[in-house]
Amino acid sequence: MADEAFESENQKERGKEIMQAILGILLAAILSQNFILVKFCGICPFMGVSRKMDAALGMGMAVTFVMALASAACYWVNALLLVPMQLQYMQTVAFVLVIASIVQVVEMFLKKSVPALYQALGVFLPLITTNCAVLGVVLENVQKEYSFLFSVLNGAAGGLGFTLAIVVFASLRERVNESDCPECFRGYPLTLIAAGLLALAFMGFSGLRV
Amino acid sequence: MNFKKHLYEGLFTKNPVTVQLLGMCSTLAISTSLFNGLGMGLAVTIITICSNVLISALRNVIPNQIRIAAYITIIAGFVTIVDLLLQAYLPALSSSLGIFIPLIVVNCMVLGRAEAFASKHDVLSSALDGLCQGIGYTAALVVVCIIRELLGYGTFGGGLLGPGGAGIRIIPQPYPAMQIALPVGGFLILGFVLAGNQWLMKRLNLKTRKKGAKK
Amino acid sequence: MKVSVLRLALTLLLITSVTAAALAGVNALTGPVIAQRTQEQTQAAIQAVLPGGSDREITDFTDETGLVQRIYAGKQGYAFEVTPKGFDSAVTMMVGIDTQGKVLGIDIISHTETAGLGAVAAADTPVGKAFRQQFAGAGESVMVTKDGGSVDVLTGATVTSRAICTGVNAALACAAGLP
Numbered sequence: 001m002a003d004e005a006f007e008s009e010n011q012k013e014r015g016k017e018i019m020q021a022i023l024g025i026l027l028a029a030i031l032s033q034n035f036i037l038v039k040f041c042g043i044c045p046f047m048g049v050s051r052k053m054d055a056a057l058g059m060g061m062a063v064t065f066v067m068a069l070a071s072a073a074c075y076w077v078n079a080l081l082l083v084p085m086q087l088q089y090m091q092t093v094a095f096v097l098v099i100a101s102i103v104q105v106v107e108m109f110l111k112k113s114v115p116a117l118y119q120a121l122g123v124f125l126p127l128i129t130t131n132c133a134v135l136g137v138v139l140e141n142v143q144k145e146y147s148f149l150f151s152v153l154n155g156a157a158g159g160l161g162f163t164l165a166i167v168v169f170a171s172l173r174e175r176v177n178e179s180d181c182p183e184c185f186r187g188y189p190l191t192l193i194a195a196g197l198l199a200l201a202f203m204g205f206s207g208l209r210v
Numbered sequence: 211m212n213f214k215k216h217l218y219e220g221l222f223t224k225n226p227v228t229v230q231l232l233g234m235c236s237t238l239a240i241s242t243s244l245f246n247g248l249g250m251g252l253a254v255t256i257i258t259i260c261s262n263v264l265i266s267a268l269r270n271v272i273p274n275q276i277r278i279a280a281y282i283t284i285i286a287g288f289v290t291i292v293d294l295l296l297q298a299y300l301p302a303l304s305s306s307l308g309i310f311i312p313l314i315v316v317n318c319m320v321l322g323r324a325e326a327f328a329s330k331h332d333v334l335s336s337a338l339d340g341l342c343q344g345i346g347y348t349a350a351l352v353v354v355c356i357i358r359e360l361l362g363y364g365t366f367g368g369g370l371l372g373p374g375g376a377g378i379r380i381i382p383q384p385y386p387a388m389q390i391a392l393p394v395g396g397f398l399i400l401g402f403v404l405a406g407n408q409w410l411m412k413r414l415n416l417k418t419r420k421k422g423a424k425k
Numbered sequence: 426m427k428v429s430v431l432r433l434a435l436t437l438l439l440i441t442s443v444t445a446a447a448l449a450g451v452n453a454l455t456g457p458v459i460a461q462r463t464q465e466q467t468q469a470a471i472q473a474v475l476p477g478g479s480d481r482e483i484t485d486f487t488d489e490t491g492l493v494q495r496i497y498a499g500k501q502g503y504a505f506e507v508t509p510k511g512f513d514s515a516v517t518m519m520v521g522i523d524t525q526g527k528v529l530g531i532d533i534i535s536h537t538e539t540a541g542l543g544a545v546a547a548a549d550t551p552v553g554k555a556f557r558q559q560f561a562g563a564g565e566s567v568m569v570t571k572d573g574g575s576v577d578v579l580t581g582a583t584v585t586s587r588a589i590c591t592g593v594n595a596a597l598a599c600a601a602g603l604p
Contacts, residue, residue, distance in 0.1 A: 038393055040239035044318050047231065089294060089452045092312045093286040093444060100279050129282070130316040132235040139309055144514060184409035188231060189401045196397030203394060272440075276433050280440050287444035291451045298455035301462055305535065388542070 025150060029157035031205040035133040036165040037198060038206075042133035046166055047191060049124050056170035057163070058117045059124060064159025066106060067134050070099050071155025074138045075148050095138050096129075103129045133162055169198060213338060220342030227350035228407040232318040236310050237351055238396040243368035247355030248348070249303040253292050253311065255344025258320050259337055261285045262328040266336035269329045281324045286315045319347060350403070358399050362391030466534060467506070467519075471497050473532040474521030475504040487602050490595040496603075502529060503603065505596035511588040512538050518589065520560075520596035528563045528593060536585075543585030552579070556586075566594045 035041045042063070049059045074095045082090055107125055110118040118125065128134065137158040141151040176194045185193075226232045233254070240246045261284055265272075272280045293311045296304040304311065314320065323343055328336040359368050364381035389395055472478050479499035486496055494517075495506040502523035508515040516536040521529035533547035545553045559576050560567060567590045568574025571583065578586040 040235050040393065040396065041313070043234040043238060044232070047234070089290055089448055090445060092290050092293070092315055093283060093441070093448070096282050096286050096315050097279065097441070100282055126278070129278070130318055130321055132313050132316050135313060135316050136309065139312055143309070182405075184412065185401075185405045187408070189405035189408065192397050192401030192404060196394050196401060199397055200389075200394040203389075203392070271436075273433055273436060276437050279437055283437070283440050283444055287447060290448050294448075294451050294455040294459075298458035298462070308537070 021150070022153060025153055026157045027205075029154055030161040030164060031202065034161045034165055034202055034205075035136065035158050036162055037195075037202040039136065040132075041136040042131050042162055045124055045127060045131055046162075046169065046195070047188070048127075049121075050166050050170040050173055053167065053170045053174075055120050056166045058120055060159070060163025060166050062106065062110075062117075062121065062125065063128055063131060063133065063162050064156060066099070066102055066128055066131075067137050067159040067162075068152055068156040069102050070095075070134055070138055071141055071151045072148070073098050073102065075141065075146075075151045078142055079148075091139070091142060096135060099134050099138070100129045133158060165198070165202075169195065172198065213342075216338050216342040217345065220339075220344075220346035221349055222346075222411070224343075225346040225350055225407075226319040226322075226343050227347055228404055230319075230322070232322055233320075233347060234400070236313065236317060237354060238393070238400060240307055240310050241351060241355040241358055241396065241399075242362065242391045243306075243359050244352065244355055244366070245303065245368060245370050246306055247352045248370075249300070250307055250310070251344070251348025251351045253296070253307075254314055254317065254320065254347055255341065257285065257288045257292055257314055258323055258344045259340035260288045261320060261324055262336040262340035263333055264288075265324045266328040266331060266333045277329065278321075278325075281321060281329075282315065285320055285324065289315045319343065354399055354403055357403070358390055358395060360386075361399075362386055362388060362395060470506075470519040470532045470534045471499075471504045471521075474519050474530040475499050475501055476529070477501050479504055483603070486599060488595070488599045490591075490598065492592060492595040493599045496599070503600060505599060506534075507592040507595050509588040509592035509595065511536055512543050512582075512584045516585070516588055516592065518592050520593055522596060522600045526564055526597070526600055528560050528597070531557050531560050531589070531593060533557075533589075538582070538585050543579065543582040545579050545582065546585055546589060560589075560593055563593065563597070566590075566597065 029035070033039060036043065036046050045059060045063070050056050077094055077098055078091065082088060082094060103126060106128075107118075110121075110125070137155050141154055146154060172194055173191065176190055181190055220226075222229075224230060227234065227237055236250055236254075240250055261281070264284055265281055268280075289312060292314075293304070296307075296311065323340060327339045331339070356366065359365060360380060364379055364383065364386035366378045366380050387395075390399065468478070475497070477500045479497035481498050483496040483498050483503070486493070492507045492509055493505055494508055497504040497506075502521060505520045505522065506517065507520060508517050510516075514537050516538065517534040519532045519534060521531070523529050536544065536547055538544045538546065546556055547553065556577070556579055566574075567576050569576045569578045569583065569586050569590060571578065572587070574590070576586065576590055
C-alpha cells in the first residue's frame with residue numbers, strides 16, 4: 001500500500017516536471033526567445049509578407065506547419081541516419097534538403113486544397129525553404145539535444161512565435177505606412193525602426209521563466 | 211565583364227543588404243563587433259564565389275525542375291566546409307558567429323545570386339559577380355558593426371584590435387547604451403543606415419541631374 | 426526538354442553524393458584538429474582550477490543534479506566539469522575542489538550569455554576575476570545575496586550568477602560522495 005502511494009507520488013512529481021519543461025519551452029519559443037524579434041531568424045518574409053493582415057496570418061500558419069513537420073522529420077533523420085553513422089557534419093546538407101522537400105509537398109497540397117491561400121502567398125511559399133527560422137529551429141533542436149516530443153514542440157511553438165510577431169507587425173505597418181516622415185526614411189527604413197520598437201517591447205519578456 | 215561596373219553595382223546600386231534587402235538575418239544578428247563583421251563577410255564572400263563558380267560550370271547540366279534543390283545542396287556543401295575549417299582553425303570566430311554559420315545556407319543573397327546570375331552566365335563572370343556582391347555585403351555589414359559597437363560598447367575593433375582583443379575604447383565606460391548591441395539596436399541601426407543610404411543615393415542622383423540640366 | 430523523373434532523381438543523387446564525399450574528406454582533415462582543440466581547452470581549464478593539474482579521470486560517481494559531466498582527479502583534489510543552465514543555454518564550467526571539500530576556484534569554459542552582462546563572469550577583466558574569486562574557499566552551498574547567501578551578483582546578470590552558484594553547488598554535492 002505504502003509502495004503504491006510512493007509510486008503515484010513519484011509519477012506526480014515527474015508529471016509536474018514534464019509540464020514545467022513543456023511550459024518553459026512554449027514560453028521561451030513564443031515570447032522571450034522569439035525567433036524574429038530576439039533571434040533574428042526569418043526577417044526576409046517578416047519584411048516581405050507583413051503588408052496585409054490575412055497574407056501575414058496565412059504565412060504564419062504555413063511556416064508553423066513546416067517548422068513542426070521539419071522538426072519531426074529532421075529529428076528522425078538525425079537519430080536514425082546521421083548519428084549512428086557518425087555523419088554529424090552532413091547535418092546542414094541533410095536538414096536543408098528535408099526542409100526543401102517538405103516545402104515542395106506543402107506547396108502541392110495547398111495548390112490542390114486551398115488555392116486561395118496558395119495565390120495569396122505567391123512567391124513567398126517556396127521561399128519558406130530559405131526561411132532562417134525553419135533551419136534555425138531544426139539546428140537548435142539538435143544543439144540542445146531535445147527529445148522527439150520537445151523537438152516538435154519547439155518547432156511548433158517557434159512557428160507560433162513567428163506568427164505572433166508577423167501578425168502584430170502587419171497591423172502596425174498599415175499605420176506606419178500612412179504616416180508622415182522625412183523622404184529618406186520612407187519605405188524600409190521606417191519599417192525597420194518600427195520592427196526595432198516591437199523588438200524593444202518583446203525584450204520585456206526576457207526574464208520570463210518557469 | 212567589367213570589374214568596375216560590377217563593383218559599383220555591388221557596393222551601391224545593387225548592394226545586397228541596403229538595396230536588395232537580402233541576408234538581413236545575419237546582418238542584424240552578428241553585427242556587434244568588427245571581428246564578427248569581417249569574419250562573416252569574408253565567409254559569405256568565399257561561399258558565394260565558390261557556389262557561383264560551381265553552379266555556373268554546371269548550369270547546362272542541371273535539369274530545370276531540380277535546380278533549386280541542386281543549388282541548395284551545393285551551397286550547403288560549401289557552407290559545411292567553411293564551418294568545419296573555421297571550427298578547426300579559427301575557433302574564436304566559430305563560437306562568436308555560432309548558429310549563423312550554418313544559416314549562411316539559407317542566406318537569401320547566396321541563393322539569390324546563384325539563381326539570378328550564376329545560372330545564366332559563364333564561370334568567370336559568375337566568380338566576379340560573387341566577389342563584388344560579397345564585397346558589397348561585407349561593406350554594409352562592417353558599417354553596421356562599427357556603428358553598433360561604438361554606440362553599444364564604446365569600442366572600435368572588438369575582437370581584433372586593442373588590449374587582449376577588447377577593442378580600442380573610444381567612448382568612456384558609462385556612456386554607451388548596451389541596448390544597441392541587443393536586437394532592438396540591430397533593427398534601429400539598420401533602419402538608420404538604410405535611411406542614410408537612401409539619402410545618399412538621392413543626393414548623388416540629384417547632382418548628376420543638375421549637371422545634365424546645366425549642360 | 427522533357428526529362429524523366431528517374432533522370433532528375435539520379436542527377437540530384439549524384440550531386441548529393443559528390444557533396445557528401447567532399448565533406449567526408451574535409452571532415453577527416455579537420456576532425457582531429459577540432460578534437461585536439463577541445464582537449465587543450467579542457468586541460469587549460471583543469472589547470473586553472475586545480476593546481477598541479479590532473480592525471481586521471483573518475484568515471485564512477487553519483488550525481489543527483491544531472492549537471493556534473495566529468496570528474497578529473499589530481500594530487501590537490503578534483504576538478505568537476507558542470508553544465509548549469511544559464512540565461513539562454515548551458516554554461517560549461519570547471520570547479521576545482523580540494524580533498525577537504527573546499528572550492529579551490531572556478532573557470533568558465535564556454536557559454537552563450539549576453540556580452541557585457543552575463544559574459545563578464547567569464548571575462549578576464551578585474552570585475553570578472555573578482556566575481557569568480559568569491560567562490561574560492563566555499564565549503565557548503567553558495568547562494569546569491571538575493572537568495573540569502575553571500576555571493577554578490579554581477580550587474581544585470583542575476584540569472585547567470587545564480588546559474589554559476591547552481592554549478593558550484595552541484596560540484597560540492599558530488600564531491601561529498603567521493604572518497
